[in-house]
Amino acid sequence: MNKxxxxxxxxxxxxxxxxxxxxxxxxxxxxxxxAAELFTYLYFEVMNIDPKNPKDPDRDRFVLSKGHxxxxxxxxxxxxxxxxxxxxxxxxxxxxxxxxxxxxKGTPGVDMSSGSLGQGLSTAVGMALGAKLSGKSYKTYxxxxxxxxxxxxxxEAAMFAGHRKLDNLTVIVDYNNLQIDGTLDEVCSPYPIxxxxxxxxxxxxxxxxxxxxxxxxxxxxEAATINDKPVCIIANTIKGKGISFMENKAGWHGKACNxxxxxxxxxxxxxxxxxx
Amino acid sequence: xGDMIATRDSYGNELVALGKEFENLVVLDADLAEATKTNxxxxxxPDRHIDCGIAEANMAGIAGGLSTAGFVPFMSSFAMFxxxxxxxxxxxxxxYPHLNVKIGATHAGISVGEDGATHQCLEDxxxxxxIPGMVVINPSDDVEARAAVRAAYKHEGPVYMRFGRLAVPxxxxxxxxxxxxGKGVTxxxxxxxxxxxxxxPVSEAVKASELLEAEGISARVINIHTIKPIDEDIxxxxxxxxxxxxxxxxxxxxxxxxxxxxxVLSEKCPTKLKRIGxxxxxxxxxxxxxxxxxxxxxxxGIVKTVKENM
Numbered sequence: 001m002n003k004x005x006x007x008x009x010x011x012x013x014x015x016x017x018x019x020x021x022x023x024x025x026x027x028x029x030x031x032x033x034x035a036a037e038l039f040t041y042l043y044f045e046v047m048n049i050d051p052k053n054p055k056d057p058d059r060d061r062f063v064l065s066k067g068h069x070x071x072x073x074x075x076x077x078x079x080x081x082x083x084x085x086x087x088x089x090x091x092x093x094x095x096x097x098x099x100x101x102x103x104x105k106g107t108p109g110v111d112m113s114s115g116s117l118g119q120g121l122s123t124a125v126g127m128a129l130g131a132k133l134s135g136k137s138y139k140t141y142x143x144x145x146x147x148x149x150x151x152x153x154x155x156e157a158a159m160f161a162g163h164r165k166l167d168n169l170t171v172i173v174d175y176n177n178l179q180i181d182g183t184l185d186e187v188c189s190p191y192p193i194x195x196x197x198x199x200x201x202x203x204x205x206x207x208x209x210x211x212x213x214x215x216x217x218x219x220x221x222e223a224a225t226i227n228d229k230p231v232c233i234i235a236n237t238i239k240g241k242g243i244s245f246m247e248n249k250a251g252w253h254g255k256a257c258n259x260x261x262x263x264x265x266x267x268x269x270x271x272x273x274x275x276x
Numbered sequence: 277x278g279d280m281i282a283t284r285d286s287y288g289n290e291l292v293a294l295g296k297e298f299e300n301l302v303v304l305d306a307d308l309a310e311a312t313k314t315n316x317x318x319x320x321x322p323d324r325h326i327d328c329g330i331a332e333a334n335m336a337g338i339a340g341g342l343s344t345a346g347f348v349p350f351m352s353s354f355a356m357f358x359x360x361x362x363x364x365x366x367x368x369x370x371x372y373p374h375l376n377v378k379i380g381a382t383h384a385g386i387s388v389g390e391d392g393a394t395h396q397c398l399e400d401x402x403x404x405x406x407i408p409g410m411v412v413i414n415p416s417d418d419v420e421a422r423a424a425v426r427a428a429y430k431h432e433g434p435v436y437m438r439f440g441r442l443a444v445p446x447x448x449x450x451x452x453x454x455x456x457x458g459k460g461v462t463x464x465x466x467x468x469x470x471x472x473x474x475x476x477p478v479s480e481a482v483k484a485s486e487l488l489e490a491e492g493i494s495a496r497v498i499n500i501h502t503i504k505p506i507d508e509d510i511x512x513x514x515x516x517x518x519x520x521x522x523x524x525x526x527x528x529x530x531x532x533x534x535x536x537x538x539x540v541l542s543e544k545c546p547t548k549l550k551r552i553g554x555x556x557x558x559x560x561x562x563x564x565x566x567x568x569x570x571x572x573x574x575x576x577g578i579v580k581t582v583k584e585n586m
Contacts, residue, residue: 057346104344104373112344113373119365122334126341126349129326133302134345153365156334163329 001044004276006213009079010040011273014242016075016088018265021256024092027100030252032072034176034211034237035143039076041216042141051081054108060138061127063112065120065154066145066174067101068254074098074107082109118151120144121171125157128169128230143172147179149190155200161230162201169230170223171202175210176239178250197232210235243268279418280443283476284382286421287439288313291350291380293422294429295321301429304339304351306332311441312352312382332357336365336377343375348429351377355384355438359400370434371407378428379404379436384414385526386554386571387442387476389564396559402531404436405504411457412504414438414525414533416478419448420501423455431457438475440526442564445479460507466496469582470514473524474500474533476573477552481524483575488582495582503536511540515547522550522582526573529553550585552578 001009013036021027043049047060064073071091078085083097090096097106101115111127114120124142131138148154161169173193181187190196194204203226207219216235223231239253240246243265257265295301295317302324309315309327318325328335332353339349351358358381359366370377381400388396405412411431415421421439428435447463463478464485473481478499485495496518498510515521521541523534534551541547552572559567568574572581 061344063341112341113369116364116368119333119337119369122337122365123341123344123369125334126338126343127345128341129338130342130345130347133323133342133347136345153331153333153337156329156331157337160328160331160334160338 003213006040006044007276008273009044010036011269011276012079013040013072013075015266015269016078016085017071018243018257018262018269020071020074020088020091022262023089025256026092027071027256028068028254029071029256030178030239030246031066031069031145031174031176033241033243033246034239035069035072035174036242037211037213037216038143038172038174038235039072041213041220043076043080046220047141048138051109054082058136058138061111061124061140063120063124063127063140063142064102064114065124065142066117066148067115067120070100070102073102073110077109117145117148118153121154121157124169125161125166128161128166129164131168132166139168139170141170141172143174146173146175146177146184146190146193149173149193150188158197158200158202165228166230167227171230171232173232173234174237175234176237178239178248178253180250180253182250193234201229202232203229205231205233207233207235210237211241242272278446280445281418282441282443283415283418283421283439284313284441286418287380287382287425287437288316290422290425291317292320294426295324298348298429300347302326302342302347302349304328304335304349306330306335306353306357308353312380314352332362333365336362337369339377340369340373340375343377349377350380352380352382354395355381355397355400356395359403359436360397363403367407371410374409374433376432377434379434380439381437382439383441384438385440385476386559386567387440387526387564389441389567390561392561393558398528398554398559399531400438401503401527401533402535405536409433410504411435411502413457413502414475415501416475416499417444417446417448419446419450419453420455423453424501427455427457440476442476444476447479447482458502458505458507460510461499461501462496462510463499464497466494467518468494469520469522470496470498470518471522471524471578472498472500472511472514472533472537474503476526477524480573480575481578484578484582487575487579493582500533503533506536506540508540508544511537512545515541515545520548522552522578522585524552524573524578527553529555550581552581
């Protein structure tokens with residue numbers, strides 16, 4: 001896909017995020033929107049996957065370690081054809097296969113249940129190790145939140161991945177500098193992020209604008225050339241990206257639009273789509 | 277009764293046997309291979325033994341990830357760390373997605389001995405049996421422990437296995453013993469009362485019944501190796517037949533076998549019950565056998581509690 005086509009897709013992904021959380025009357029739009037380009041690029045450009053065969057043992061894997069941004073993943077999976085987009089309106093409803101946090105048993109395309117922060121990366125490491133042990137060539141991608149790096153288990157997993165030289169693992173950090181209680185440096189700074197992953201024997205790529213497809217492409221192209229250690233892409237993003245009144249506001253971490261905000265957000269996305 | 281062997285050794289030995297048969301079996305450890313006895317597997321299959329370092333939470337996640345890639349991981353550590361330290365990882369990353377991970381937890385209970393309270397896990401059965409879909413097995417001797425490891429491999433879904441550090445007598449006959457997950461075993465019949473035991477104290481319960489018999493008290497002995505799913509039928513039948521139940525476990529009486537039996541009895545067949553175990557306290561340092569004596573988990577201790585509660 002060219003950049004314009006990807007931008008069209010990501011605009012639809014954003015609509016799904018707003019739509020699903022609006023109908024759920026809850027959920028996490030801020031971090032879903034910041035990572036929308038990352039989700040889109042992974043599922044439409046990078047990963048070797050087939051929505052018709054979501055359990056293919058040779059498929060590439062994705063673990064959403066920051067599981068609360070499930071609306072971003074679900075909207076991307078629906079856009080990619082794993083399930084009907086109408087289902088997004090059932091997010092967080094009783095009996096829905098779209099749980100508040102990813103449930104691999106219920107949702108086609110979800111490779112791992114996640115949501116308790118810090119745990120997803122360990123499972124991604126297990127998948128990458130599994131490929132090494134069985135001689136398979138699939139790759140594993142894991143998206144972590146920046147606030148999530150405050151969890152100690154992240155560094156247990158990073159230590160193991162670096163120690164085992166798991167070059168089939170790519171960790172992406174959605175670096176939007178906001179967590180529930182404020183900015184990361186106000187709450188409990190995990191900075192500097194890059195040198196920490198380097199110290200754990202990762203190859204680190206700083207992605208200056210993680211909401212720009214050209215730069216995302218360059219980062220993933222560079223990551224693909226690394227064959228002796230795991231890769232960490234630190235993607236600078238804007239929380240709430242794409243909805244002007246949500247951008248860079250910690251308050252939009254975990255709340256949905258009211259009727260008025262929903263209309264304004266969808267109108268903004270409609271215009272953004274028409275301009276492409 | 278024959279040889280003395282610790283069930284942690286049984287775990288290590290059976291992993292080697294299974295490893296020869298099944299290539300998708302992998303063993304994870306957290307720098308305790310010498311103690312959990314997975315070092316035997318490591319020697320035989322170095323490529324399939326993954327030492328995760330001293331990081332049990334991460335080990336649980338790696339086990340979960342490996343299980344989605346077609347492997348059957350046996351994650352191994354002390355009960356304190358497998359069920360305690362990694363509790364939430366086991367619940368959310370293994371239990372919730374019902375992944376095919378087996379947890380081999382050694383050094384359970386007070387019989388850890390000299391290391392003391394920080395390493396004597398008395399709460400793991402309670403923690404593990406609350407997780408939906410988790411099978412919880414606490415074998416009593418070498419024959420049963422090896423059969424349990426094999427059954428765990430064949431079972432689809434998460435299994436928690438509890439093993440001990442202390443050598444215990446072999447009480448089951450290898451040739452005739454049949455292990456079935458969820459099926460209790462009647463070791464001795466009796467009509468006045470029933471002693472239901474699990475794990476290490478099972479052999480002591482058998483001895484206790486012999487001592488009681490000499491005093492004219494007829495005690496049935498049931499071995500509950502699977503705490504979950506628990507064998508309700510064998511418990512209810514014992515309650516109906518003997519009218520009085522004693523449970524014996526090397527675990528807190530809160531949440532363990534005693535609680536599980538109380539749940540069955542109070543809902544289905546209210547019966548007088550006395551739980552023998554650790555009463556709402558931490559353990560302490562000391563030789564294992566002295567601690568078992570102090571906490572009433574020897575044959576003599578069981579006899580004493582039985583007589584006090586007749």
